[in-house]
Amino acid sequence: MKKLVSLLLAGAMMLSFAACSSNKQSEGSQESANTPSTSTENKTENKTENKTETSTAKSADNDLVVALQADATHLDPHRSSNGISNQITNEMYETLLTFDENTNVVPLLAKEWSVSEDGLSYTFILNEGIKFHDGEDFNAASVRAVYERGLADDSLTLKRTISAWEDVIVESDYVVTIKLKEPNNTFINKITQFRIVSPKAMAMEDASDYLAKHSAGTGPFILSERVDGGYTKMVRNENYWQEGPSVDSLTFQVVPEDAARLAMLQTGEADVITPVPVTDVSLIENDPSIVIDVAPATTYRYVTLNTQWALPDGRKPFSDVRVRQACNYAFDSEAYAKVVFNGYAKAPTSIFSDSILYYSEQTPYTKDLDKAKELMKEAGYEDGFTVEIIVDNTTIEQKGATFVQQQLADINIDVVLLPNESTANAEKTSAPLEDTTVQMWYVNWSSGSYEADGSMRNILHGDKFPPNGYNTAFWNNEEFNQLLDDALKMVDSKEIAEAYAKAQAIAWEECPWIFLGNDNTINAYKSYVTGLQYKPGGVMVFRTVGLEH
Amino acid sequence: MGRYIVKRLLQTIPLMLVISIFVFMFIHLLPGDPARTLAGVEATPEEVEAIREEFGLNDPLIVQYIDYMKDLFRGDMGRSLKSNIPVTELILSRFKFTIQLVFAGLIWAPVVGIFIGVICAIKRGTWIDLGGMLFAITGLSAPGFWLGLMGIQIFSVNLGWLPSGGLDSWKSLILPSIVMGTGIMATLARYSRSSMLETLREDYVRTARAKGQKESIVMFRHAFKNSLIQVVTILGLQIGGLLSGSVITETIFSIPGMGRLLVDSIAYRDYPTIQGLLMIFALQYVLINLIVDVLYGVINPKIRYD
Numbered sequence: 001m002k003k004l005v006s007l008l009l010a011g012a013m014m015l016s017f018a019a020c021s022s023n024k025q026s027e028g029s030q031e032s033a034n035t036p037s038t039s040t041e042n043k044t045e046n047k048t049e050n051k052t053e054t055s056t057a058k059s060a061d062n063d064l065v066v067a068l069q070a071d072a073t074h075l076d077p078h079r080s081s082n083g084i085s086n087q088i089t090n091e092m093y094e095t096l097l098t099f100d101e102n103t104n105v106v107p108l109l110a111k112e113w114s115v116s117e118d119g120l121s122y123t124f125i126l127n128e129g130i131k132f133h134d135g136e137d138f139n140a141a142s143v144r145a146v147y148e149r150g151l152a153d154d155s156l157t158l159k160r161t162i163s164a165w166e167d168v169i170v171e172s173d174y175v176v177t178i179k180l181k182e183p184n185n186t187f188i189n190k191i192t193q194f195r196i197v198s199p200k201a202m203a204m205e206d207a208s209d210y211l212a213k214h215s216a217g218t219g220p221f222i223l224s225e226r227v228d229g230g231y232t233k234m235v236r237n238e239n240y241w242q243e244g245p246s247v248d249s250l251t252f253q254v255v256p257e258d259a260a261r262l263a264m265l266q267t268g269e270a271d272v273i274t275p276v277p278v279t280d281v282s283l284i285e286n287d288p289s290i291v292i293d294v295a296p297a298t299t300y301r302y303v304t305l306n307t308q309w310a311l312p313d314g315r316k317p318f319s320d321v322r323v324r325q326a327c328n329y330a331f332d333s334e335a336y337a338k339v340v341f342n343g344y345a346k347a348p349t350s351i352f353s354d355s356i357l358y359y360s361e362q363t364p365y366t367k368d369l370d371k372a373k374e375l376m377k378e379a380g381y382e383d384g385f386t387v388e389i390i391v392d393n394t395t396i397e398q399k400g401a402t403f404v405q406q407q408l409a410d411i412n413i414d415v416v417l418l419p420n421e422s423t424a425n426a427e428k429t430s431a432p433l434e435d436t437t438v439q440m441w442y443v444n445w446s447s448g449s450y451e452a453d454g455s456m457r458n459i460l461h462g463d464k465f466p467p468n469g470y471n472t473a474f475w476n477n478e479e480f481n482q483l484l485d486d487a488l489k490m491v492d493s494k495e496i497a498e499a500y501a502k503a504q505a506i507a508w509e510e511c512p513w514i515f516l517g518n519d520n521t522i523n524a525y526k527s528y529v530t531g532l533q534y535k536p537g538g539v540m541v542f543r544t545v546g547l548e549h
Numbered sequence: 550m551g552r553y554i555v556k557r558l559l560q561t562i563p564l565m566l567v568i569s570i571f572v573f574m575f576i577h578l579l580p581g582d583p584a585r586t587l588a589g590v591e592a593t594p595e596e597v598e599a600i601r602e603e604f605g606l607n608d609p610l611i612v613q614y615i616d617y618m619k620d621l622f623r624g625d626m627g628r629s630l631k632s633n634i635p636v637t638e639l640i641l642s643r644f645k646f647t648i649q650l651v652f653a654g655l656i657w658a659p660v661v662g663i664f665i666g667v668i669c670a671i672k673r674g675t676w677i678d679l680g681g682m683l684f685a686i687t688g689l690s691a692p693g694f695w696l697g698l699m700g701i702q703i704f705s706v707n708l709g710w711l712p713s714g715g716l717d718s719w720k721s722l723i724l725p726s727i728v729m730g731t732g733i734m735a736t737l738a739r740y741s742r743s744s745m746l747e748t749l750r751e752d753y754v755r756t757a758r759a760k761g762q763k764e765s766i767v768m769f770r771h772a773f774k775n776s777l778i779q780v781v782t783i784l785g786l787q788i789g790g791l792l793s794g795s796v797i798t799e800t801i802f803s804i805p806g807m808g809r810l811l812v813d814s815i816a817y818r819d820y821p822t823i824q825g826l827l828m829i830f831a832l833q834y835v836l837i838n839l840i841v842d843v844l845y846g847v848i849n850p851k852i853r854y855d
Contacts, residue, residue, distance in 0.1 A: 067803075071813075073587070073631050073632060073817075074631075074632055074633060076633075079633070081587065081588060081589030081591075081592070082589060154595070154596070154599035155596070155599045155600050155603045157588070157589065157592070157596070159596060159599075160591065160592065160593065160596060163593075208633055209633070212632070212633065212634065227642065227805055228632055228634060228639060228642065228805065229643070229805035229809060229810060229813065230646075230803075230804075230805035253715070253803065254803060254805065255714060255803040256800050256803065256809070257800050257801050257803070259698050259701070259801075260698075260701060260713060260714055260801055260802070260803055263701045263702065263705055263706050263713040263714075264713050264714065264803075266706045267705050267706055267709065267712075267713055269705075269712060269713055269714070269715075421581070421816065422816075423580075423581035423582075423586050423816060423817070423818055424579075424580040424581045426581065426582070426585055426586060426590075427580050427581050427582055427585070428580070430582075430585060445590075448591065454591070458590070458591060467594050467597075468593070468594055470590065
């Protein structure tokens with residue numbers, strides 16, 4: 001009976017795969033039609049590609065349409081957890097502080113802030129005269145109300161922002177103090193994720209349902225209508241408290257197909273598209289009505305090497321630092337950037353992106369096959385071994401893992417690709433050490449709050465073996481752990497920088513990963529779009545956006 | 550006939566029950582954890598646990614199934630784990646788009662397909678037959694995504710006549726209609742030709758001719774009508790397929806229909822939404838089959854229902 005059931009299920013699965021694969025095919029054919037360009041340099045600088053002629057095109061209306069790859073999961077800003085949800089909700093909800101494009105923390109709802117000497121209390125002086133979309137006043141009490149919502153509901157992603165807080169004290173109408181349980185250098189960066197929602201909306205019995213259909217923030221745009229999976233339309237907040245947008249409305253439209261997103265920009269149905277696939281940049285490069293912005297992404301790509309994994313004969317190749325270093329010497333990250341990302345990526349110079357606070361530059365592992373082979377020989381793996389790599393089954397991820405496979409073949413490591421859906425991979429990679437099947441994992445990481453601790457702890461700290469985190473290298477270096485733990489509680493930024501520099505140097509030397517690189521975020525928009533701003537990593541901000549029309 | 554329909558409708562109840570069990574087992578056997586996916590990679594195990602608890606994912610599977618069925622009998626399909634929207638509301642909003650696409654495809658494809666098939670059968674062996682079948686095979690072989698992307702490139706980007714996506718006006722239905730309809734048109738052309746050829750070989754057609762009836766009456770009253778039985782079966786299956794949403798058309802033209810909802814829900818392991826969609830798709834197939842069976846009787850009254 002069991003067999004029959006599994007047979008039936010297998011049949012059903014084949015059917016569903018057939019349906020999915022025909023969809024994937026379209027991506028594949030795109031890929032082959034646009035063979036990697038022959039560019040000789042990597043296009044990593046934060047730049048706007050220059051056009052020889054400028055266009056005088058005007059927009060037909062005053063409604064801005066942004067085509068995105070996917071939709072928000074939820075519009076309740078305390079519930080959503082992914083980048084796209086945040087990109088959409090950030091236009092309606094604001095935070096006390098925010099980032100400028102150079103990763104500096106700058107004031108937003110708070111006009112200034114100070115920290116006590118012990119690093120335990122942060123006091124914010126708030127801007128006055130700001131109203132929420134529902135007419136309520138923004139003040140110190142509304143900051144506390146958000147904290148209280150987080151305390152009351154464990155399932156909100158808000159919880160992780162406030163978990164290190166001791167209390168929120170309303171000093172006066174426009175002064176609020178946040179007390180921490182212990183000093184935490186990431187606090188200021190993380191407060192940029194603390195979105196302020198009207199207390200009236202949060203007090204409703206079904207607050208999440210209300211927030212799915214109405215906005216109750218202080219932001220420049222007010223939600224007007226939404227079709228799940230279709231689009232999210234917002235209108236300009238006429239009572240916005242500072243210089244705001246001049247467009248009448250802002251619509252985020254979901255356009256999953258890369259080629260369709262490109263076509264919409266060309267026809268003017270969309271004014272802005274993000275992201276532009278690296279393989280498609282050449283198609284719009286020469287269009288005078290289109291501006292292409294290339295920004296270094298905060299996404300860092302790497303392959304974890306499970307240091308505890310044993311071969312059938314019991315030897316543990318990745319427990320030997322020489323083997324891990326050999327992998328890095330065998331890997332040509334410059335070529336990786338060119339082949340996989342068409343040049344829109346950067347070779348790694350540390351264990352996270354250089355746009356993250358406290359980044360410290362390391363000496364790159366430039367490809368050196370002789371050295372790699374020498375190290376393999378010393379470690380006793382001259383004849384190599386066979387190892388499996390887990391990878392998401394999207395075109396670009398598989399292309400990257402195939403590149404890794406080719407590079408490691410040079411030192412006789414035979415890499416077998418195990419492509420699967422990301423949700424299935426997430427389950428595999430969160431298995432604890434005793435059950436794990438992970439040998440290598442082709443993956444990437446970015447810290448939503450652009451800070452050093454968030455860029456390392458979850459994926460490299462010894463306490464973060466799955467399921468507590470994603471340290472699937474199962475790498476546990478006491479000194480590294482200690483540096484991270486100490487730095488977190490430090491107050492002096494010079495000391496913090498030193499500790500993080502040391503930590504980066506250790507991980508760089510120890511190679512728990514193959515360091516692959518940082519890709520770029522590519523955005524494109526019509527030349528008549530004005531006032532676009534950026535956050536780090538090429539994330540667009542539409543606060544002052546306009547259209548020439 | 551009325552009794553027959555009622556009987557068939559009653560038969561769908563146990564069928565749907567069996568389907569619900571299979572679907573439930575199938576989606577819960579997929580590897581992957583919705584709570585982990587929803588919480589995001591930076592979540593702590595405690596957060597993941599809190600979400601699991603909230604959605605009742607920690608209960609034994611059988612308890613989850615019984616809870617689900619209890620709610621279902623009350624007309625409540627649960628809430629989407631991903632968006633927290635009630636599944637019924639979610640599916641209805643998506644159905645609206647899918648049904649528009651289906652109609653856009655069906656408005657021309659069966660008529661053109663059957664017409665080509667019948668003409669080819671009548672003119673069997675001539676260049677008309679050859680041309681018609683060549684057209685049909687081309688239509689069958691052209692992949693939907695290719696047709697769609699070419700259509701966008703030519704009619705939206707180059708000529709600027711039609712929108713490249715969305716469903717804002719009747720104009721935006723034209724390209725999806727071509728992509729949706731081409732396959733059906735081509736399939737029906739091939740089936741109606743062979744079905745018509747088979748019927749033309751029947752004794753009653755020879756008899757009709759021998760009686761000296763006009764060729765046009767022989768063709769349409771005797772041959773064509775009888776050849777339709779097979780065609781209706783195929784058409785029913787095709788419509789069933791369309792109603793479960795066309796992921797490709799919906800993806801290329803950025804239409805939030807049921808096919809894309811299903812694919813997105815699977816990616817998130819959004820169990821209630823997947824379950825709801827698959828149950829609806831199953832029900833659609835059952836109902837369409839019923840309609841097809843009833844149509845048999847209309848086409849050929851000799852077919853009896855007992």
